[in-house]
Amino acid sequence: MTRKNITFLVFLFLSTSAYSQLLNSHKATLADSLRGNIHSPYRTCYDVNFYNLKVKIDVANQTIKGSNIFQFTATKDFKTLQFDLFENLQIDKIIYENKALPFIRTHHAVFVSFPDSIRKNSQQKFEVFYQGKPKIAKNAPWDGGFTFSKHQDQDWITTSCQGLGASSWWPNKDQQADEADSMLISISVPKDMMNVSNGRLRSVDTHPDAYKTYNWFVSSPINNYNVAINATNYILFNDVYKGLKGNLSLDYYVLPEHLEIAKTHFDADVKRMLQAFEYWFGPYPFYKDGFKLIETPYLGMEHQSAIAYGNKFKKGYLGRDLSGTGWGLKWDFIIVHEAGHEWFGNNITTKDIADMWVHESFTNYSESLFIEYHYGKKAGADYIIGLRNNIQNDKPIIGPYGVNQEGSGDMYYKGANMLHTIRCIINNDNLWRELLIGLNKDFALKTVTGKDIIKYINQKTKIDLSKVFEQYLEHKNPPTLEIKKDKKGFIYRWNCDVTNFNMPLQVYINQKLINLKPSSNWQYVKASSFNLDPNFYINLKKI
Known part of the structure; x- marks a missing residue:
């Protein structure tokens, strides 16, 4: 040319x-x-x-x-x-x-x-x-x-x-x-190193120049950014999870000096994570390619069937609870969060990164669902509510389309609280679970738009949540409910960016939980007290 x-x-x-x-x-x-x-x-x-x-x-x-x-x-x-x-x-x-x-x-x-x-x-x-x-x-x-690092004088490349x-x-x-339907990844490294990539190891070729080639085959569609190199003198140990689709191989690649702590630490969380997520989302999407955790010098990434793990074998997020509730210290954040992406991000993938809320909001909420499965519904709710302290409300969660640009980092904590709010609007936990399983079944191994997901949720719940999604995703602030007290009660209305915003919610009127359907027009309720159900993430403005 x-x-x-x-x-x-x-x-x-x-x-x-x-x-x-x-x-x-x-x-x-x-x-x-x-x-x-x-x-x-x-x-x-x-x-x-x-x-x-x-x-x-x-x-x-x-x-x-x-x-x-x-x-x-x-x-x-x-x-x-x-x-x-x-x-x-x-x-x-x-x-x-x-x-x-x-x-x-x-x-x-x-x-x-x-x-x-x-x-x-x-x-x-x-x-x-x-x-x-x-x-x-x-x-x-x-x-x-590329990360070129060392451990105990041994090269470590990721x-x-x-x-x-x-x-x-x-x-x-x-x-x-556009994802490749399958992929062969052949990585050549010095003979004293082992390379671990996505999928299953097919073969290892030895060459006269003191190199070895590790040939990994991925049998499922894979995002380009998920393709990974992890190379050092890894030690492999294995386990098996008996899941919804039979035996799932669990392969763990760790540094030799961390073998014993890894055995104990991974055993504590991996199987119960899979148990919780298969309950909420349906079968692990990549039985053919297996499940791997690979120790890395950085914190972690959701590399498909080859999750990068660098949480230093600690509970929480490097030993911290992001929610401030205590619930975040009962499990390893990287194991749970990054594995959650196998369903939302790897199984279901957005076409444009402007819609990355589909990956991160659902996966952040998966942490709460993990807690709920093992510790109860209130514990899960407390955790997700605790994450609100991390919300910035700096800009819209959806980014500009067509220019390789994500929206606000609020896609994590705010997006998760949006989903929790929507779950409360639906007010049917069986339907909520069916919805999550249905998403992963009907959009399995597909690329989608955010609108595809919203349309699906509207259809399955028979509730038009379009304006709710619009306010949380396309504007920087959550919905604002204005209330004003008089001698006998309260008047209330929505004051939002979205015209004719109509989200229902639950409030405590005289300490009794009731359903309200506010609109942009003032409405009146006779009451001596008016308190929001904390499960709904909105601004409450008293005027």
Whole structure:
């Protein structure tokens, strides 16, 4: 392609609605639009079926070299497609039918042209060969990348790239809307190291240059950011969980010096976590690929079937209770929270990261459900209410679409309290459980939008909760209920960003719990006292 073609491609992006949105956001860039525009014709023209990733790690120089085979099905006739790879990594060549393809690079986007039109429904493949020094994580997993660390003078290498992007270390279609249906991950490391990635270990190849290649196969669709490298002199121990779909293998990879404490610590929480979550959400989604915990030098990540664990074998969040209630110190936060993402995040995945509340709100609420299952409903409610001290109400939870941008971090604690509030509105625990199980069954291994989830909840509950979701997700503040006392009672109304907000709630009137249906108009209740049920997360404003 010529430079003239580059200009034309950029013009196409400038003309999209996603880029129009970008212009209104001082934080977004052209690179964000190239990455975040999931509706670009250069990305929607092909559906990834399979990745075959091969990476060799030069530990001393902190560099990588490898290739990735894209197997795909064309969704329409096309001649040019886009994939993604960070521009600091060099592309040596792209091979299709034994011939090199021309390509251009714009920021982290790579545009590849084929010699002839690729026909709709045809299945094709090409291989990208690349090398370079990947981004080094500054504060994994939040500011992620490659982590080159040591323990007891032994090299310890891991990856974490959620938010940053999997294209920071391997070439792929870097968006959540298209997941490979399966994947082979072949990682070559020095022979004194073991690499653990996602799925099942198929084989280990020994090479004359003192390297070994660990070949891991993932049999289920997988998010790009979940693909992981974990390499050191791990010790493996195993267990089995007898779950809803039979025996689930439990494989634990830990540092040799932590073997004994890991055996005790993991045994205390993993099986009871699975027991609680299979009750609330249905079967663990990845029986074929198994369940793994892998010790990492950073806190943790929900890498599919290969959860990164770095909570230092402590209860709570590094020994702290995020709720301040005491309930958060009865279990290991990373085991419970990151495993919760196997259902919400890995089984159900949002197409655009602007909708990441579907991942984080439900998973944060899963912590409360874990507590409820083992310690009772009040304990679970106390925990979720306690998390409110962490809510910032700084900006909307839903981010701008099409520009690779998440919304507020309130998607965790505020999002969980939104779900708890909605559960109280539904006021039917059997239906609530059926809803959670139904989500994981009907959207199993699919990518969704936030609107898909809201529509599903409305349909299953037969309650229109659209305005409730809109207020909590699209505006920075929760609903505000205004009340004013007179001599014989109280007047009350909603004062919210959403027009005609109509969320029902429960309040204590004269110490008796009753249902109210406030509107934007003043209503009157005769009472000497008016107190909100604390399970509802709203602002109560006395005027």
